[in-house]
Amino acid sequence: MSLQVEGGTLRFHSLSFLPEGGEVVVGRTDVDSYGVFPDDGAALLQELVAGRATEDAAQWYSKTYGEDVDMAEFVETLRELDFLRVDDVARVGPVRWQRLGRAMFSPPAWCCYALLVAVAVVLLVLDPRLLPSRQHIFFSPYLLVIEVTLFCGQLPLSMWHEMFHVLAGRRLGLPCRTRVGRRFYLLVFETAIDGLVVVPRRKRYLPMLAGMLADLLGMSVLTIVAYLTREPDGTISLVGHVCLALVLTSVLRVVWQFYFFMRTDIYYLVTTVLGCVDLHGTSSAMIGNGVKRLLGRRDRLIDPENWHPRDRQVAKWYAPLHVAGYAVMLAVLVFAIVPIGWQFLTTAMHTLLSGDARPARLADAAAMLVINVSQLAFAAFLAVRERRGRGTLSSQEKNFKERA
Known part of the structure; x- marks a missing residue:
């Protein structure tokens, strides 16, 4: 996709900047697209948003921070985040309600x-x-x-x-x-x-x-x-x-x-x-690394450097609670929900298959089956869809x- 550039100046959609924890969160709230930039990267972006041409911005960055920047790669990142305008219309409108x-x-x-x-x-x-x-x-x-x-x-x-x-x-x-x-x-x-x-x-x-x-x-x-x-x-x-x-x-x-x-x-x-960013994801990855170490699959470990420092720090005490919580939920499923559900289902099936059940009891049993089985089936469907889509998440x- 080509970008419309006037005299080396990029045109941007309305962006929000929020400094937090030594980094800057930048995003477009109208399309829910966000990225985390280091302070120098956010400063460079603000120069571009203010109207500085790309070549001039690269020289400003080199003079200010004492190092060069790959402007082509930086602009490509902005394009992927959908920060750049490629037409004459800014897609920003009032939020309903x-x-x-x-x-x-x-x-x-x-x-x-x-x-x-x-x-x-x-x-x-x-x-x-x-x-x-x-x-x-x-x-x-x-x-x-x-x-x-x-x-x-x-x-x-x-x-x-x-x-x-x-x-x-x-x-x-x-x-x-x-x-x-x-x-x-x-x-x-x-x-x-x-x-x-x-x-x-x-x-x-x-x-x-x-x-x-x-x-x-x-x-x-x-x-x-x-x-x-x-x-x-x-x-x-x-x-x-x-x-x-x-x-x-x-x-x-x-x-x-x-x-x-x-x-x-x-x-x-x-x-x-x-001040966490993705505590649950970091905790899940930390637990996964522990399991992989026990199984001797160290070649598949997730690099902790990919985690946000604050998430990594808090996950050390959150991970045990994470495991304990899901263990309790699994125990409730195995020892309470499944036995009770099985009793309901077998009773309903017995009623449906018996030849002498009254119409009211048949309707009662059928409705119970539909309500309970449909909820479990839909939860299973969502689980499969999430698993398939997990690999495509950026x-x-x-x-x-x-x-x-």
């Missing part, structure tokens, strides 16, 4: 959120029966009814969680996208806000924690509805029981966020506070994968 994002996190909105949570807390004090309890899950004698209701109820709550991430990111003018992802054998919704890498650190925390704020607000609303729909004698109604069951599952989703080895919201918060994509 930015005004809504600002309104959702404005001072009046925060006052409303605080009032909502305060009302829910008061109602919990007035009626302790509204406190989360596992008994709230069993609002029906039919397990299928419970599973379908919780699934259908948690789906919009999960999207509400991700919507707060999106709005918190777009409030800063950053493009965001939500997708279905996988954490080991679990399906999750996840929001990618890659542009946070060029945002000052203090402004990253709200987009990362906005989902948990949404969970808190959702639980508050459900608690208030459960209180307002009580029966005349003060007992909790069926609607109230469903709301409280959704509250309990929302509490579990908040607890899940503290399993930071699964790259949850808390994981990105912790890595941001610690080093920059690995270093700047989603941070919310």
Whole structure:
């Protein structure tokens, strides 16, 4: 692809520069393309962005830093990062929902959120029966009814969680996208806000924690509805029981966020506070190197020099937690989920194959099979797709994968 150069001057898209940890993160937030430059490389780039011709910039670099620069290779890197304009139109436009994002996190909105949570807390004090309890899950004698209701109820709550991430990111003018992802054998919704890498650190925390704020607000609303729909004698109604069951599952989703080895919201918060770039990837590579050494495959070791220094430092204590976390998840899968799932599946298959089952029981068994098998099948599909695509990820994509 040829570049349009006027008098040796390159034309650039709008770029963001963020000095951090002795390096400079440079990127285009409109297309989520980012790179890490050393200080001298970032200074050279800024000279080019300011309008200095390439030959003049090379001479300036040599005079300033006492060494020559391969300008052709440097320009090619900028082209690969899509920093250079090759037409007369700069592909920069306003981010959708930015005004809504600002309104959702404005001072009046925060006052409303605080009032909502305060009302829910008061109602919990007035009626302790509204406190989360596992008994709230069993609002029906039919397990299928419970599973379908919780699934259908948690789906919009999960999207509400991700919507707060999106709005918190777009409030800063950053493009965001939500997708279905996988954490080991679990399906999750996840929001990618890659542009946070060029945002000052203090402004990253709200987009990362906005989902948990949404969970808190959702639980508050459900608690208030459960209180307002009580029966005349003060007992909790069926609607109230469903709301409280959704509250309990929302509490579990908040607890899940503290399993930071699964790259949850808390994981990105912790890595941001610690100044890490790709702690999970570095930890995985470090563990992989240990396994390869045990197997005598030292020729396939990953060079630690490829890891960010801060990631390498923190991964020394994170790696054991990484292994322990996945060991626990695997144990839960083998000793709890698989046996329970097998019992459900065999019971359902027995019901379907028996000739004297009632239509209602047949429908119950079929629905259970579809719901449970489809989730596992989709998780397996995502795992295969990730494995195939892993080899095509560039080093920059690995270093700047989603941070919310």
